Amino acid sequence: MSRRLPVYLLIDTSGSMKGEPIESVKVGIEAMFSTLRSDPYALDTVSISIITFDREVKQVLPLTPIDKIQMPDITTPESGPTHTGAALEMLCERVDSEVRKSTPDQKGDWMPILFLMTDGKPSDLMVYKAAVEKVKQRHFSSIVALAAGPKAKTDELLLLTDMVYQIDTMDGTSLMKFFKWVSGIIEEGGKSIGATDDLELPPPPSEINVII
Amino acid sequence: MDDQTTGMQNLDALPVRLPNATQGKPYSHASMRLPKTEGCEFTLSGHEDAGLSALLTECEDCYELTIEGTPAEPGDYAIVLQCKPAGWQEGDPLAEKRMLLMVNPNPRLLWRDIPTPENVPFYKPDRDNGAIAADGGKRVIAASQRGRSHAQEGKPRDDHFQLYHNPDSGWYVLAVADGAGSAIYSRRGSEIACHEAVAYCKSRLTDAAEFEGAIAAYQCTDDEQAARKAVGNHIYSIVGNAAYRAHRAITDEAQVVESSKPKDFATTLLLAICKKFEFGWFIASFWVGDGAMCIYDREAHSVSLLGIPDEGEFSGQTRFLTMPEIFADTASLYRRLRFGIRPDFTALMLMTDGVSDPMFGTEANLNNPDKWDQMWDRLQSGYPEDGIGGVDLDSPRAEEQLLDWLGFWRPGEHDDRTIAILY
Structure with missing residues (x-):
């Protein structure tokens, strides 16, 4: 079996995402799939998993090669908390069981990439802070967080990664740009063969502001 | 509600998803089981666009639909399964199941060979x-x-x-x-x-x-x-x-x-x-x-x-x-x-x-x-x-x-x- 580039998408599906925001996210993800399916390198290597989080945390798409992916159903509850911490817990558990490490008999996967998108802040802050430390032990080559919409907080996301981006509105155009950029990072990720340091990111689109 | 209508409703509710195909690679999907309703006539369309053929086999209590072939072109194809109940006449409603078949491009055909510009620092031949x-x-x-x-x-x-x-x-x-x-x-x-x-x-x-x-x-x-x-x-x-x-x-x-x-x-x-x-x-x-x-x-x-x-x-x-x-x-x-x-x-x-x-x-x-x-x-x-x-x-x-x-x-x-x- 050939080596995969595992990509984990963590998507906030809390009540506030209901309506246009979540629909825009879905369209963005589908567009990203479509972009990756037309890239020969991605088609050979990229595998994607989607974990959604609101009160409940669900892996709606187990780690699946890009050519086999079918868009999963993504739904949002009416209201309720945002269990970002629990989502990171599940992420670590899934990475441990799904991502292959090198052994004498098996070639390991490429280091995984993580994208987290939220429009709020973790309701389970204690769990979140503990889970951030666990995530850091999982050797992600890149972790990118997107704080989307006016209520999204960046302070907690900065604990997870220094690559935190912000968009002010949750409309289709902004999210599409973000997912297009994400596709670029994934395409770039598979090609940085031999990288031991963090991946070089392509420059972000102008609408997204880097938080330092 | 008679049997025919039930069969028609079931058709749309069938949890059928077609696995993705890949351009130039043989494809065969046979797990689609259709309810057997007396006098019901199934037709499939859209698969020809993808260069595939459809085959309906009768089993004891159902029909099994096989879609197979080698897709020539990548793209998203809408495949429609229709059922004409017994005694159907022009103008009557048809039971319908729409399915999406995604055909991935053949990765080998997507590769390009762009020569390295000779003015890059430390150029060497490709x-x-x-x-x-x-x-x-x-x-x-x-x-x-x-x-x-x-x-x-x-x-x-x-x-x-x-x-x-x-x-x-x-x-x-x-x-x-x-x-x-x-x-x-x-x-x-x-x-x-x-x-x-x-x-x-x-x-x-x-x-x-x-x-x-x-x-x-x-x-x-x-x-x-x-x-x-x-x-x-x-x-x-x-x-x-x-x-x-x-x-x-x-x-x-x-x-x-x-x-x-x-x-x-x-x-x-x-x-x-x-x-x-x-x-x-x-x-x-x-x-x-x-x-x-x-x-x-x-x-x-x-x-x-x-x-x-x-x-x-x-x-x-x-x-x-x-x-x-x-x-x-x-x-x-x-x-x-x-x-x-x-x-x-x-x-x-x-x-x-x-x-x-x-x-x-x-x-x-x-x-x-x-x-x-x-x-x-x-x-x-x-x-x-x-x-x-x-x-x-x-x-x-x-x-x-x-x-x-x-x-x-x-x-x-x-x-x-x-x-x-x-x-």
Whole structure:
């Protein structure tokens, strides 16, 4: 079996995402799939998993090669908390069981990439802070967080990664740009063969502001 | 509600999803079971657009629908299953199930080959090959090809190789290096590593009477340990220093090139020297990084790796010649050196991970002579199923054939590929 580039998408599906925001996210993800399916390198290597989080945390798409992916159903509850911490817990558990490490008999996967998108802040802050430390032990080559919409907080996301981006509105155009950029990072990720340091990111689109 | 209506409603509610297809690859999906309703007539449309055929087989309590064929064009196809209930007339409603069939493009057809602009710093040709004529002894061929992932973006080849042979002294020197994909000037790093290491070995092997005396003594001694140490010291001094000179040359280059650090030139290095004596072939080597270097003996069904590839938990993690810790202490450098005498062998091979990963994949396979037999066979037979020719080792064009052979296909393996073979 050939080596995969595992990509984990963590998507906030809390009540506030209901309506246009979540629909825009879905369209963005589908567009990203479509972009990756037309890239020969991605088609050979990229595998994607989607974990959604609101009160409940669900892996709606187990780690699946890009050519086999079918868009999963993504739904949002009416209201309720945002269990970002629990989502990171599940992420670590899934990475441990799904991502292959090198052994004498098996070639390991490429280091995984993580994208987290939220429009709020973790309701389970204690769990979140503990889970951030666990995530850091999982050797992600890149972790990118997107704080989307006016209520999204960046302070907690900065604990997870220094690559935190912000968009002010949750409309289709902004999210599409973000997912297009994400596709670029994934395409770039598979090609940085031999990288031991963090991946070089392509420059972000102008609408997204880097938080330092 | 009568049976027919129920059947029609069920049709739309059937949890049917068609697995994705791939352009040019045979597709067959047979798990679609349809409810059996008396007098119901099923029709399928849309599949012809995708170049597929549909087949309805009757089972005891259901119909089974098979969609099969080889899709010619990628895209999203809407496939519609319709059911005409018994007694249906023009204008009556039809039960309908719409399904999406996604046909992925064939990845092989998406690759582009964009030449590297010649004005990039430290330009090198995208393809290269070289050879040393047999000269009554063994022959050397080498080839290096830019990976498809680089060709797709018009980016330069990061690998390098260099060969040297002195017909008077009989010494051969082979070097292969793989510049790290993440380092901006790694193509220059691999080039310097090969040039410096080979140049240093060349200077030390032009008149190497003392070294050769130590080898001869080692071969016929009673006190093996002392003789081994003597040869080891020479290897350390010649091959070890060659690697160190290469390391230093890269460090120097990083000081000359504006705002660059040695890690911008990160490269692996596989270096081997060898010579035929009347008692057999003497071979010595240095290896840092991944890839593979070995002595392969077909008749004895054996393979001896000339070191241990530096690999981490994940793919792509390795060590580089540019890392200071490689030369931090003599013991760690010494561990990277190997030498030995062989009566004869089939081939001495040096390759970057662009070749060894698709060929072997794991360290266990690298140590398995069966896998080397397979590679040796494939080298000569090529991959006719993919239109890739083999290498006729006796041909005067063997090095050109080797370069073409490096274009073999393997999903997800599109790194630069470089190999040097002494045989």
